[in-house]
Amino acid sequence: MLKGCDWGTHWLLDPPEFTNLQSENETSIAELAEFVGRTLSGSWHVVGISMGGIIAQSLADQASDRILSLNLCCTNTGGYNNPFGVNPMVQKLWFQKASAEEDPVLKILRPCFSPKALDSGLLEEYAQHIRLSPNPPSGRILKLQWQAMTRFGSQDFLDRLKMPIHLYYGIQDEVVGYSDYHRLKNLIPSASTQEFCGGHMFFLESRVSFLKVLHRRIVSNQK
Numbered sequence: 001m002l003k004g005c006d007w008g009t010h011w012l013l014d015p016p017e018f019t020n021l022q023s024e025n026e027t028s029i030a031e032l033a034e035f036v037g038r039t040l041s042g043s044w045h046v047v048g049i050s051m052g053g054i055i056a057q058s059l060a061d062q063a064s065d066r067i068l069s070l071n072l073c074c075t076n077t078g079g080y081n082n083p084f085g086v087n088p089m090v091q092k093l094w095f096q097k098a099s100a101e102e103d104p105v106l107k108i109l110r111p112c113f114s115p116k117a118l119d120s121g122l123l124e125e126y127a128q129h130i131r132l133s134p135n136p137p138s139g140r141i142l143k144l145q146w147q148a149m150t151r152f153g154s155q156d157f158l159d160r161l162k163m164p165i166h167l168y169y170g171i172q173d174e175v176v177g178y179s180d181y182h183r184l185k186n187l188i189p190s191a192s193t194q195e196f197c198g199g200h201m202f203f204l205e206s207r208v209s210f211l212k213v214l215h216r217r218i219v220s221n222q223k
Contacts, residue, residue, distance in 0.1 A: 045218050047071040050200065060161050069218055070161060072184070073168040073210075074176055074200050158187050165191040166217045168210070170202035192217065 045068050048056025053075025060070045165188050169181045185193060194213055196202045202210070 043068050045069045045071065047073065047214065048075060049073045050075055057157070057161065060163060061157065064160070064162060067163045069164045069166060071166045071168065071214060071217070074170060074173055074202070075184070161188075166214075167191050167193045168196065168213070169193070170196050170198040170200060172197065172199045173202075176200065 043066050046056045046059055048071070050073075053072040056070060056072065060067045167181075167185060167188070169176070169178075171178065173181070185191065194217070196206060196210070196213075198206055
């Protein structure tokens, strides 16, 4: 599951360096999967943005004794906001804004699929679905989405996450609905929350503000 969800942004934050907001270590999912496969050393604050929330939860579950805090931004857990489940009309809007250097559908979707999924032709199948119809995608895609929802959306899974959890949300988020965000809040009642004015990419639109809030939450939790 971890290696199959190449989507979103994932950070591992080294506490000794975190006082400098420019020193965050942005880690690709391929690197993160390899990182988890080795012996985890040190302690980390983990940030999962968008689909990265699922990856961050997986890492926190696998290495709970090494995770100082779990920070979920613009995500609602359980695979609802993944490349297989996003509203197709929203995806088409993204495609219209993509570069014309490459087929915009493939350009945007390719990073969402693992090498195995690419070899199986699943990317082309899903891209064809997006081009033609907003109807539900193929059975194989729905199965992947269901697997994500049933594992990472279960109360049993979330109850195992014992570290402090902080939730961040853009109130104009066009991907994760406000009701879905509240669903996550209800699943993790102990989590602290912070709302921003902005859409799904508010953490980039307001990068400095987001990093300052992230820093303040984590530092205050350490006192």
